[in-house]
Amino acid sequence: MTETTVDGSMLRSMFIQGANNLGNNVDRVDALNVFPVPDGDTGTNMNLTVVSGVKEIQQLHSANAGQVAKSFSKGLLMGARGNSGVILSQLFRGFSKPLADANELDSKQLAKAFETSVDTAYQAVMKPVEGTILTVAKDAAKAAKKAAKKETSIKEMLHAVVAEANASLERTPDLLPVLKEVGVVDSGGQGLVHVYEGMLAAARGEEVTEASSQLSMDEHVQLTHHQNAQSQLSAEDIEFGYCTEVMVRFEDSKLEQHPYNEEGFREELGQYGDSLLVVSDEDLLKIHIHAEEPGEILSLSQRFGELVNIKIENMREQHSALTGEKAAPAAKPSPVAEKAEQVKEQKPFAVVTVAMGDGIYDLFKGLGADVVIEGGQTMNPSTEDIVRAIQETNAEQVFVLPNNGNIVMAAEQAAEVSEQQVQVIATKSVPQGLAAMFAFEPERTTAENEEAMKEGLTLVTTGQVTHAVRDTTIEGHSIKEGDFMGICESEIVSSGQSVTDVAERLVQAMVQEDTEIVTILTGADAKEENTSYLVDYIEKEYDDVEVEVHAGKQPLYDYILASE
Template sequence: MKAKYIDGVQLRKMILQGKNSLEANKSTVDSLNVFPVPDGDTGTNMSLTMGAAAREVQNIKGGTVEDIAEAAANGSLMGARGNSGVILSQLFRGFAKGCKGKEKLSIMDLAVALKGASDTAYKAVMKPIEGTILTVAREIGEKAVEISKREESIESFLETIIAHAERVLDKTPDMLKVLKQAGVVDAGGKGLIFIIKGFYEAITGKETVIESVDVIQPIVHDSIMENEEITFGYCTEFIIKGKNIHIDNFKMAIGDYGDCMLVVGDENMAKVHIHTNNPGEVIEKGLRLGELINIKIDNMRYQHQNRIFESKMPQDEPVDLKEYGMIAVTMGKGLTDIFKDLNVDEIITGGQTMNPSTEDIKNAIDHIAAKNIFVFPNNSNIIMAANQAKELSEKNIIVIPTKTVPQGIAAVLAFNADESSEVNTQAMMGAMKNVKTGQVTYSVRDTQFNDIEIKKDDILGMQDGEIKQVGSDIDEVSFELLENMITEDTEMVTIFYGEDVSVEKAQELANKISEVRDDIDIEVYFGGQPLYYYIFSIE
C-alpha cells in the first residue's frame, strides 16, 4: 500500500537512512572537490553533520514529526562541519519549522517543509551562489510544491523530486564556471541527493545498515587531584577508517605521546583513545593511515579545575571576566605553538580535511572567561561554522574571517589589548588583507584547471587559493611560487614548513630566495602541518 502520510516513526527512519545513504557514498561526494588538492571533504563534512542529526533523532523514543524534525535540526546545528554542513543544518532548521505543530505530514505538508528548508538556507548565506547545494535545495522545494497536489503517494512524490534534482545537478557546471573547468558537478548538491534517496529508501522499505562504531567513553577520574598530578592533560579519541591499518605499529607510533592508551579494531577501522599533551600530533599520525571520524578532545585539567571551582565557588558569586580572549583553528605542532606564543587562549585542532563542528567552536568559546572573544577560523570552510557558534553564544563574539594561517597570524599580531573591540576588529581586518598566502601541496587526481593539465601526484603551488604552479619537484615548484609572489613592495617572507619537510630543505629554499632578493627579511618556522609541504606568508 502506497504511503500518503509520514508519521514520527517513519520520519525517524527517513533521517537515519538519509545518514546511511550519504555515509555509504561520501567518498563519491568528496571526489567532486573542485580543486585536486587533498582537502576534498564535502561528503565527509555532510556525513558527520548527518551523523550528529541522527544521534539526536535516535534519542527520541516515539515522538511526532515535530519532535523528530526538531531533534534533527538541533543535532545538525551543533554537529555542523564545513560550509556544506552548516548549510545542511540550516536546511534541517527550515524543515523543522514546516513540521511545527504536526503529528504527521501529508504530501502537501512535506512539500511545504522542503520549500521552507530551502528558504531558510538561502537566508543563512550572505551571498548565495547558484550552481551549489542551495540551487539543488531550492529546485527540490519548488518542484515539491508544484507536484504536491497531483502526486498520490509519498513514494511517487519522492521519485519525481529525485529525478528533477539529478537533472538540476547535471546543469550545475553551466551555472558555476569553476565546476565546468574542473569537470565536476556540485559536491554539496550531490550529497543532498544521496540524503533524499535515503528518505526514499526508508519509505520503500529498502533500508540499509551501515555498521557504526561507538565512540570510546572518556575515562573518568573520580578522585580529587591537583593539576600537577594530571601528567597528560588531553583525553583524545577518534576513529580511523582506512585500509591496511597496522594496529600494533600505530600503538608503537603514539605510545610515547601519553598514557591510558587504547587502540582496538582491524585493518579497516581502529578506535583510538589516549591521554596526551599533544593531541594534534597524535591526530596527524592517525591521518596518515586514513580518514578520521568522531574526533573528540577534552582538556582534563580544565574540567578538573572547573569541577573544583564550581564546588568551592558560591553560585551567586560573580566570575571576573578579562576584556579579551582569542580562539584559533590550526593543525601542526609548530603552528599551534606559534598561536600559543601569541597568547591565543584556545587552539582548535582542525583545518583541511578536518573541519571543527559548530559545537567544537562553541565549547572553545565557553572555556574562555572574557567579555569579547575573537575567533580566527583560518580556513574558508570553517567561517560559517564559526558564525553559527557566534549566534549560539551570549558573549560578544567577533569572527575575523581569516581564510589562511598567515592571515590569522597577521590578524593576531594586529591585536592591541588597550584598544576597543571595534578598533581591534578594524585593525585585524586590515592586517589580514595585507597578507598574501602561498601553499605547496600535491594533486589527488588527474584534472584540468584554467587550461593547466594536472596529473595525480603532481606538486601544486597555490597563491591565495588559486593554482599557479604545477610540477614534479617540491623544491622547484616552491621556489617558482615564491619568486612569482614576491614583488617590489614585498618586505617580508615567512616560510612555515610542514611535517614532511626537513629544516635543511626549508633553509635551502630561504637561502635561494635571498640570492634573488637580498633586500627582504626571510624567516623560517616549523609549522608541522600535514598535507601542505609549505605555507608562505608574503607581506
C-alpha cells in the first residue's frame, strides 16, 4: 500500500474493516426498517452476508487485489440473506469484475470497480427502486469517478465516496415517500455507508475492531446452528459432538498469569472444534464452539477468569431427536409419506420451500414439498442454505418457493449458482406458497407446472396478524409498540390492542365477493378462544365462505390468513 495504490493485503483489510464497521452498527441499521414488524432485519441480513465474505478472505493469506475481491465476492454471494444482502453481494460481484488478476489498484481502477459494481447490482434487480441502497451506491460511484479524475490519493478518493454516500443517504426520503412518512433513511443504504466508512478507515490506517458489545452472540450461535441443522445429514456425520458455550468474567489476577489475546485464544481453541465464536469486551469473554472435548474448553477458558455460565449440549442426541420427530408423520402414517421417502433417489421434480412453524411444515410436506428450509420472517436463509437444499433433493428440476418477499432474491441467486435446473416461483407469503404448492403436479411438465404454480399464487390473498416492534406512524396508522397489526398483502389495514378486532378488520379487507374459502393458520401464541371467535365471525358475516383452520404454529404471527 502506497498513498496512490491498494494492494491485496490492503484491500483485504478494507473489506474486513468495512464488515466490522457494519457489524458494529447492526442495531442502528435494523432500527431503520420501515415496517415495524418482526421481520428479517436489514442490518442483520447485511451483516451476516459480509461476515460470510470475511470468512472467505480470511482463508487467503497472500493474494493480489483481484483475488481478494473475487474471493470476498464469492463469500458474499453464498452468504447473501435478504434482499439487501443479495444486492450487497451483487455490488461486490460487480466490484471484482474489472479487477481480474490486478496486483494493485490505483484510484482510477478503484473508481471503475465502484462503477461496475453499480451496473451489476442494477442488472440483478428486476425493478430497481430509487431511494434505496442502489441509489446510494450509484451516487457514491459517481463521486468516485469524479474524484479519481484529479485525485491520485486513495484516501482522498474514498473520502469523497463516503461523503457522497452519506449525502445520498440523507436524500433517500425525498425519493421514497414511505421513508419520509416514517421519518427514516433507507436501511440498506445506511448499511452500505457503514461498509464504505470502514473501508475508508482502513485506507487511513485506522483500526475498526469488532466491538463485542454490538455483536450479538445469540445471533451468531443461532446462525451457526441453523446452518448445521441444514447440512448435517445424520448424527454420525457430526464430527464435534458437543455444543459448548462458556461465559467468563475476566479476573485481573488470572490475567497477570495468562494475558488474554482474543486472536491468539481463537487460534488456540480452533484446534478443538468448529463453529467457533469468541467475543470479548473489557469484562466478559464469551465462547461458542462445537467440540468433542468440552472439558478442555472449560479449562482453557478458566485461565482468564471465573466461569459465569456454562451450557453443554450433546448434538448427536439432539439431532436424532430432531430428525426422528420430523420423520414421524403428523397424524397417521399415510402411504404417500412412505412413498415420498422411497423415491427420494433421483426424481424428475422436487420442490424446496421455506417456512417456520411445525404445522406449516406439515402442510407443505403434505402437499409434496421435498425440503422445507426452516426460516422466514426472522431468519432469512442464505443463498448457500437454499443451494444446499436444492442439492439435497437430488432432482433434475427443482422449484423453489421462497414464501417471503425478502427471500425471493436469495432464491433467485441460488437458482443461478446451482447446477441443477431451478425455477423460482416468487411466492411472497406462506399462503401464496401453499397455493402454488397446491397447483403442483409431479406428472406435468416443467413448463406446465411453472405456469400452474404461478397462476395458483395469484388466486390467493394473504393476510397476517402480528405485533408492532416499535412505535411508528405509517400509511396513516399510528401504531404503538406491542399493538397488533393486520396486514393485507403488504398493506397495513388495521391496528390496535385487540387481536380479534384487528383480525376482524383484516378479514373485511381480504374477503371479496367471489371468496369461497378463508384459511386460518394459527400461530404458536394464538389463543383458542380468539380463533373460535374469528371463525364464528367469518361464518356469520359471510354466508358463502367456508372456513378452514390449521394449527400453523408459526412464531411471531398470531394469524396467517388466506382468502381464495
